[in-house]
Amino acid sequence: MEDEAIIALFFARSEQAIAELDGKYGKICRGLAQRILNDQRDAEECVSDAYFGTWNAIPPAHPDPLLPFVCRILRNRAIARYHANAAQKRNSEYDLSLSELEEVVPDTASAEDAVLAGELTRLVEEYLRTLKTPDRVLFLRRYYYAEPYETIARRLGLSPKNVSVRLSRVRAGLRRYLKEKEIIP
Amino acid sequence: MNAKTLSAALTELDPALLAEAEAYRPRKKIILRSLAAAAACLMILVGIRMMQPAELDLRLIQPGTARGISLASALEDPAEIRLELTVDAPVAATVRVSGGTLDGETRKIAFLGTKNLVWMVSADPAECYTLTVNAGFRTQRMILTFNPVENTWTVLPA
Numbered sequence: 632m633e634d635e636a637i638i639a640l641f642f643a644r645s646e647q648a649i650a651e652l653d654g655k656y657g658k659i660c661r662g663l664a665q666r667i668l669n670d671q672r673d674a675e676e677c678v679s680d681a682y683f684g685t686w687n688a689i690p691p692a693h694p695d696p697l698l699p700f701v702c703r704i705l706r707n708r709a710i711a712r713y714h715a716n717a718a719q720k721r722n723s724e725y726d727l728s729l730s731e732l733e734e735v736v737p738d739t740a741s742a743e744d745a746v747l748a749g750e751l752t753r754l755v756e757e758y759l760r761t762l763k764t765p766d767r768v769l770f771l772r773r774y775y776y777a778e779p780y781e782t783i784a785r786r787l788g789l790s791p792k793n794v795s796v797r798l799s800r801v802r803a804g805l806r807r808y809l810k811e812k813e814i815i816p
Numbered sequence: 817m818n819a820k821t822l823s824a825a826l827t828e829l830d831p832a833l834l835a836e837a838e839a840y841r842p843r844k845k846i847i848l849r850s851l852a853a854a855a856a857c858l859m860i861l862v863g864i865r866m867m868q869p870a871e872l873d874l875r876l877i878q879p880g881t882a883r884g885i886s887l888a889s890a891l892e893d894p895a896e897i898r899l900e901l902t903v904d905a906p907v908a909a910t911v912r913v914s915g916g917t918l919d920g921e922t923r924k925i926a927f928l929g930t931k932n933l934v935w936m937v938s939a940d941p942a943e944c945y946t947l948t949v950n951a952g953f954r955t956q957r958m959i960l961t962f963n964p965v966e967n968t969w970t971v972l973p974a
Contacts (some may be wrong), residue, residue: 640911659838698838699831714820725823732819752968759833764840771837775826788845 641689644814649682656698660705666777667709668716669723677712681705706775718776725777731798732774735806738814751814758808762801770801836915852954868952869927870907875934876960876969895939895962897969901949909929909951927951944972 638804640648653660660681664674684704694700713725759767765787772783773794780791787794809815853864877898903909906928914923925931937945943963959972 664954694831696831696835699834702834703827703831710820710827711826729819729823732822736819749825749828750824752828755822755825756830756833759829764836765842767833768837768840771826771834772831774823774832775837776828787840787849788842 634695637697638689638693641686642674648738649686652682652685652701655716657708660701662778663776664705666708666779667706667713667723667725669725669805670716673712677705677709680708683709690782702775723777724779728774728777731802735802736809752807754809754812754814755805757816758805762804763807766797769797770805773798845901867905868909869903869904869907869954871904872909872949872951872954872956873900873902873949874911874949874956874958875900875902876958876971881951895937895964895969897933897937897945897947897948897960899933900930901925902930902931903951904929905952908953909949911947911949914946916945917942918945937962 632655635650637648637655640651657678660678661674664677664681666672667673668677681701685701688700688704688801690788692700710725713723745759759770762770769783769787772778773780774788778786783789784794789797806815817831877900901909901911907969909925909927911923911925911933913919913935918935921935923933925933937943939962941962941964944959947958947960960969961972962969
């Protein structure tokens with residue numbers, strides 16, 4: 632079913648909308664939540680939460696495309712759950728992607744973070760737009776979707792080693808960019 | 817600021833960037849897949865072509881009654897249809913007879929080369945026999961009637 636038809640079901644307040652949403656994007660959503668949380672039950676709950684969040688948001692929202700909209704809700708919920716589970720053993724794919732991002736920004740948590748986050752999003756978008764499409768996709772698949780190197784490599788027709796090297800360059804580039812913009816020292 | 821802040825900031829990225837990441841398929845991969853599909857199609861076509869006979873030749877050998885008439889005392893008006901079939905491809909050829917006493921009889925022969933086929937049939941001139949041979953996508957048809965006076969088979973236009 633097309634996104635537009637699913638959104639129409641949401642607008643009609645038909646519960647079929649959730650079934651159609653799950654049928655079309657359920658696998659992607661569960662994969663993303665699972666990679667962040669590394670726990671199937673938590674992942675399932677987050678996906679359900681995200682569907683409920685989508686149900687509450689549409690209407691009035693009319694997202695186009697639909698998947699990034701759902702992923703944004705899901706990622707927020709999953710990351711919140713991840714932090715709530717902080718005492719748990721850290722071994723998810725998301726942990727690995729986070730540890731790689733520590734190369735880009737040093738750990739200097741401050742009260743400004745909340746303000747910075749909005750600015751940071753804008754700068755990361757700017758930086759990503761300077762990249763060639765394959766590098767941009769690599770970055771997002773790794774640090775947004777928390778996909779393992781092997782999965783990204785298969786999807787993009789590269790070797791895992793090549794993915795690792797290219798991601799390393801993209802991270803170094805992002806670090807330079809954020810330094811230039813005086814976001815990090 | 818730390819990596820978590822950066823990761824959280826990614827959540828709010830422009831949906832268009834995420835849609836691009838979702839939809840992106842590398843050109844190299846598409847080209848390789850297309851080439852692989854084209855090569856597979858080519859191999860299938862070559863395979864089909866190799867299995868197709870360029871030559872399919874069903875030939876009547878005269879006289880067809882060498883044994884038939886001499887055995888008249890033992891069999892009631894028998895005649896012999898003796899054919900030579902040539903197929904130049906490694907395929908199974910099917911020869912089907914319709915009409916007369918052999919109506920519905922089928923023979924399947926594995927080919928490559930020339931083989932002889934013999935049927936004993938009634939020599940009744942009122943009966944005619946249609947032989948249809950199929951090999952691969954090729955078909956040949958032959959209609960025969962027997963002339964007891966001249967002891968020969970006549971091939972009618974199919």
